[in-house]
Amino acid sequence: MNGGSGRRRLPSRGSAGRDRAAHRSAASNVRFRRSRGVLPPDRFTTRGRLAWLNSATSRIGTTLDLERTAQELAEFTVPRFADGAAVDILESVLRGDEGSRWTEPGIPPMRAAALCAIDEMSSLEPTPVGETFLHSELAHETLLHRYCLRQGKPVLLSRMRSDDFDRVAPTASAAAKMRAAGVHSYLAVPLIARGLLLGSADFVRGPGTPPFSSTDLALAEQLASKAAVFIDNARLYGREREHVVSLQRSLLPRVNPATPGLLVHSEYAPSAARHGVGGDWYDVMALPGGRTALMVGDVMGHGLPAAATMGRLRTVARTLMTLDTSPERILARLDLATRDLEDEQVATCLCAVYDPADSTYTLASAGHLPPLLLDGRGGAEFVPVPTGAPLGAGVIPYDPLRLHVPDGAHLVMYTDGLVKSREEDVDTQLDRLRSAALSLPPGVLEKGGLVEHAPAAAARFDEAVLLVNTSASLPAGDLRVWELPKDGRAASVARGLVTEQLGAWGLSELADVSELVVSELVGNALRYGNGPGELRLLRGERLVVEVSDRGPDLPQIQHADLSDEGGRGLQLINMMCRRWGSCRTVTGKVVWAEQNMPS
Numbered sequence: 219m220n221g222g223s224g225r226r227r228l229p230s231r232g233s234a235g236r237d238r239a240a241h242r243s244a245a246s247n248v249r250f251r252r253s254r255g256v257l258p259p260d261r262f263t264t265r266g267r268l269a270w271l272n273s274a275t276s277r278i279g280t281t282l283d284l285e286r287t288a289q290e291l292a293e294f295t296v297p298r299f300a301d302g303a304a305v306d307i308l309e310s311v312l313r314g315d316e317g318s319r320w321t322e323p324g325i326p327p328m329r330a331a332a333l334c335a336i337d338e339m340s341s342l343e344p345t346p347v348g349e350t351f352l353h354s355e356l357a358h359e360t361l362l363h364r365y366c367l368r369q370g371k372p373v374l375l376s377r378m379r380s381d382d383f384d385r386v387a388p389t390a391s392a393a394a395k396m397r398a399a400g401v402h403s404y405l406a407v408p409l410i411a412r413g414l415l416l417g418s419a420d421f422v423r424g425p426g427t428p429p430f431s432s433t434d435l436a437l438a439e440q441l442a443s444k445a446a447v448f449i450d451n452a453r454l455y456g457r458e459r460e461h462v463v464s465l466q467r468s469l470l471p472r473v474n475p476a477t478p479g480l481l482v483h484s485e486y487a488p489s490a491a492r493h494g495v496g497g498d499w500y501d502v503m504a505l506p507g508g509r510t511a512l513m514v515g516d517v518m519g520h521g522l523p524a525a526a527t528m529g530r531l532r533t534v535a536r537t538l539m540t541l542d543t544s545p546e547r548i549l550a551r552l553d554l555a556t557r558d559l560e561d562e563q564v565a566t567c568l569c570a571v572y573d574p575a576d577s578t579y580t581l582a583s584a585g586h587l588p589p590l591l592l593d594g595r596g597g598a599e600f601v602p603v604p605t606g607a608p609l610g611a612g613v614i615p616y617d618p619l620r621l622h623v624p625d626g627a628h629l630v631m632y633t634d635g636l637v638k639s640r641e642e643d644v645d646t647q648l649d650r651l652r653s654a655a656l657s658l659p660p661g662v663l664e665k666g667g668l669v670e671h672a673p674a675a676a677a678r679f680d681e682a683v684l685l686v687n688t689s690a691s692l693p694a695g696d697l698r699v700w701e702l703p704k705d706g707r708a709a710s711v712a713r714g715l716v717t718e719q720l721g722a723w724g725l726s727e728l729a730d731v732s733e734l735v736v737s738e739l740v741g742n743a744l745r746y747g748n749g750p751g752e753l754r755l756l757r758g759e760r761l762v763v764e765v766s767d768r769g770p771d772l773p774q775i776q777h778a779d780l781s782d783e784g785g786r787g788l789q790l791i792n793m794m795c796r797r798w799g800s801c802r803t804v805t806g807k808v809v810w811a812e813q814n815m816p817s
Contacts, residue, residue: 479574
């Protein structure tokens with residue numbers, strides 16, 4: 219190519235900060251670190267050039283990180299091929315989109331991806347790595363924009379004349395600094411892979427080195443072709459990873475429900491490592507009577523298959539939670555469901571149910587790491603939950619553990635990405651996790667600070683899920699629990715308790731419906747459930763009435779004919795309440811009904 223090309227990188231252009239990658243600071247530190255020193259004697263021989271080009275395959279593209287690949291390209295060319303090199307990538311490519319030639323007027327949206335130069339070129343004004351070029355009034359379109367980005371052609375200025383600096387540099391200041399540094403030769407090539415324009419690479423030579431030749435141009439085009447494939451591979455991998463992360467996040471809860479007596483902080487931290495995204499999940503679900511179901515799990519494997527399996531297991535788990543409040547039975551049924559999946563995958567899972575009435579957790583584990591309990595008084599211990607087999611292994615039953623916690627205690631549930639290490643054993647990492655949790659300032663743990671301070675935080679290569687559950691006293695009197703008599707007086711006693719409590723709460727307008735509801739629930743417990751157990755009344759976002767019994771059968775709405783004397787109680791509850799339901803407990807079942815609070 220005979221024209222020039224705009225050396226966009228080594229000359230400065232305006233910069234707008236936009237942080238992109240963890241490699242940015244490291245790349246910035248090496249941009250001007252090379253000194254010419256003693257160069258190989260075969261630097262400009264045909265044999266030496268070919269050997270150098272062949273070595274590019276093992277030196278460039280060592281990772282699937284796009285910015286790192288661009289930096290490897292720049293460092294590979296200095297000082298063997300050029301005294302200074304810069305790599306710029308189109309913004310659309312950095313977003314994961316397909317590249318294309320720039321057809322709009324002005325400077326295209328590009329980002330400085332990599333820089334490297336010998337010490338003698340340190341006076342130039344490169345755009346800092348990671349920053350985007352501004353459309354400045356002082357900047358103008360360069361030869362690089364005109365030829366590399368618009369036409370996909372290289373630019374070679376073997377011997378630069380005075381006016382060439384203004385055509386190469388985007389600003390007068392950058393052109394002046396190129397002249398002062400003794401730059402005398404310029405070369406720019408487009409980065410094209412699979413027919414797509416990804417960006418450009420440009421090179422300069424200064425005093426003591428011969429000008430670029432047509433042979434150098436051919437060599438640079440070959441190198442750019444190889445490097446562009448590596449950059450495009452990184453782009454495709456980044457796009458695929460973003461899809462997996464998006465799928466993963468969409469399968470997790472968007473918001474946590476109201477959890478009476480419990481403050482829940484949830485966090486999902488995807489891994490930046492290759493194949494690090496997969497099947498970690500968590501769930502928080504409101505259960506009858508103010509109880510809260512908590513679950514964390516980890517599907518073995520990574521990528522889309524693991525994420526899809528995770529979504530299926532979470533859906534099944536939520537369904538099971540609505541039918542049962544016993545974590546050990548939920549895991550047993552979840553194991554059966556896992557074995558029915560075509561993927562033949564296994565997963566670990568920790569399930570807990572918190573009851574604010576007595577501040578207790580009931581926990582069960584399917585091969586999962588133990589939760590960490592911080593008592594709020596400076597102590598921290600891992601809860602010895604009996605560890606069952608992973609889900610899908612087919613080894614059941616699971617054993618539960620009942621745990622009473624004081625107000626202000628934190629129960630930390632997590633997946634192994636928080637502690638996983640290739641160098642240390644899991645016991646050592648767990649001890650470090652406990653120390654990290656204890657060392658956090660007050661209030662930081664409840665906001666997810668443990669993810670950053672966990673043992674694997676600095677070099678985490680797997681995704682992680684964190685649930686921090688902090689027990690807190692319910693507002694005075696919001697939850698009332700009574701033991702009902704087992705004889706025929708139970709319905710009358712229940713009505714009186716409900717009416718009196720609603721009056722004390724200032725909710726007398728709900729008394730009529732609540733009396734009907736509690737009468738029906740107690741009546742069913744007397745008839746089908748071997749007598750009522752507890753009556754619960756919860757005032758929260760809604761009013762919840764709950765009656766427990768020892769009967770095994772869950773109630774269902776019956777079709778009642780006009781001549782039938784019974785069978786309409788649940789129909790009335792269904793019409794007069796916002797919703798109702800039932801679920802099994804260790805000793806029987808609970809039946810509950812929920813009403814909207816007065817406006």
